[in-house]
Amino acid sequence: MRMLKLKLKLPLCAAALSIALAPAAIAQGAKASSPVEFARDVAQLKPGEWVWAPEVAPAGPILVYVDLSAQRATVYRNGVRIAVSTVSSGKAGHETPTGVFTVLQKDAKHRSSKYNNAPMPFTQRLTWDGIALHAGGLPGYPESHGCVHLPYDFAKALFAETSLGVTVVVEGNAADHIDTTEASLLSPLDAKGKPLADQPLSDSQQYRWQPERSPAGPLTIIVSKSDQRIVVLRGGVEIGRSAAHIDDNDPGSHVITLTHGPDGADYWVYVGLPGHSEDAGRTLDEATRNRVRMPRAFYEAVKAELVPGATILVTQSRVGASPGKRITIMDAVNPAP
Secondary structure (H helix, E strand, O other): OOOOOOOOOOOOOOOOOOOOOOHHHHOOOEEOOOHHHHHHHHHOOOOOOEEEOHHHOOOOOEEEEEEOOOOEEEEEEOOEEEEEEEOEOEOOOOOOOOEEEEOOEEEOOOEOOOOOOOEOOOEEEOOOOOOEEEEOOOOOOOOEOOOEEEOHHHHHHHHHHOOOOOEEEEEOEOOOOEOOOOOEOOOOEOOOOOEOOOOOOOOOOOEEEOHHHOOOOOEEEEEEOOOOEEEEEEOOEEEEEEEOEEOOOOOOOEEEEEEEOOOOOEEEEEEOOOOOHHHOOOEOOHHHHOOEEOOHHHHHHHHOOOOOOOEEEEEOOEOOOOOOOOOOOOOOOOOOO
């Protein structure tokens, strides 16, 4: 197994690398060819290292899960883990926002407009105000201005596998090393940085459904156990919200993705998030479905919009506005090249 050691001492830079570096100089990692080897390698990752095993699941929709608590990014395809990398997220005062994002723009040779034209190789933009996945410094702790830094070769490989609209889930708290936060996953700001008005359900409303607000794009369903609410987003725009009864005391988060099986049928399959590796590949059963209740009309409306690649995030995090925090969930714009 080949491993390149990083010998350069990089100046700590937040949004991007401060100098242009040759790919080989910042490339390191390991490639695994079997799930057993994969699991062993992931457990041994040091800052700047990564594992890439796309052949474990060669086809299907991709989801990227960034765990700020562990400073890890995990890539899933068709619900199966195919890659894991160490990351460096935002430092104190510039924390990486939590939420559910889509890749809005890709630029392999992007340079920062904010930080002295610094190179940000293999940028995958998550928000129009500057948050992205890209190759950058990996000192072993959070040290960016909000972006998620990845090893160069990992960023390059991920860039080649993703397309616009791929879902990126960011959860956790880098400072306190907790998996979920009380902060809302919904943005108090729109794509231009202007405050968004909170739109809770009124006392007389059981649900709201406005699919015309975003006719196309990836579908994400957030099930908030804290708020007892379900929020549906498409292409980054909230198109539905419902009151719900969610009978689940598990404090952790779970991600479930709709996959197209070899038998031609569609299945909801759990993604094995860090701390819930036993979930990996498990299908959503009837008993679990029955623990979430919502108005029938809302359920039928959402069901009619489902396509493979749709994602459910079950979380303790809230889905109300948080005016005091700089939190973002998918900018309210459609992906554009």
